[in-house]
Amino acid sequence: MNPVTLTAFLTPFLPFLLNLGNTAADKAAGKFGEDAWAKAKAVWEKLHPKVEAKAAAQEAVTDLAATPEDEDLQTALRVQLKKLLASDAALAEAIGQILQADAADGTPGIQIVQTVTGNQNQVIGQVTGGKVLGRVTDDITFSE
Template sequence: MDIIALTALLSPCLPFLLKAAESASADIGQDTWATTKKIWEKLRPKLEAKESARIAAEQVAANPTSEGRQQFLREELADLLQNDPELAAAIAQILQENPVPSGSVQVNQTITDNQGQVIGQMTGGKAIGRIDGNVQGGINL
């Protein structure tokens, strides 16, 4: 299971989850909120039973964008899931049934007759610039 993805999913929701706020779906999105609530139902008793994990969740809830706090929560989640295979399987099943949207952006564009400037595919902030002359065949840059 990808602990980083799980932490990224939980982090913005923890302030609402710890307060059991139903209004969160308007701020977060209904699909994300529904998936996170399902995971939280499984995870909450285990987090509350382990003080360091509970503290990690509270720390992320207080500052969801803090990378340091997210790292602390990732470590606690990894420990919980490693020591409880049933919990790990239950959360993996929820994530499989409700895939979390990826944060990456991909742009595909085909341009003709542009004086050699072509962007074929742009992923993760990488761009292909100007190509002069004739290019044929499958080109990977």
């Protein structure tokens, strides 16, 4: 399990995951989509006991939940997740399986990596509808 992928996936959910059980957390499904929210809760269920057991990881999660756009805090959580996953191969495998499982609508919930090379190229992306997106691999060429 790649800690970069895991951090990127969990970051938008953290404020809600830390407040599971209250009404704000219940609204997360509407914001992110049922499938994505279910995946985030399943990952957090596996990860939470390990985070709670390690003060540095707990602090990284709490700090990032308060300021999700802070890249330094994302890096801090990434480092803590890397340590947790390296020390528990079963946990890493379980989380990897959750993230790779297909959503109810058949779309796999895995990362999308975009690489652009060339003069004046851009990567522009937007996710709408709260769907968990599938894997996009290969070269794409646009001609004018």
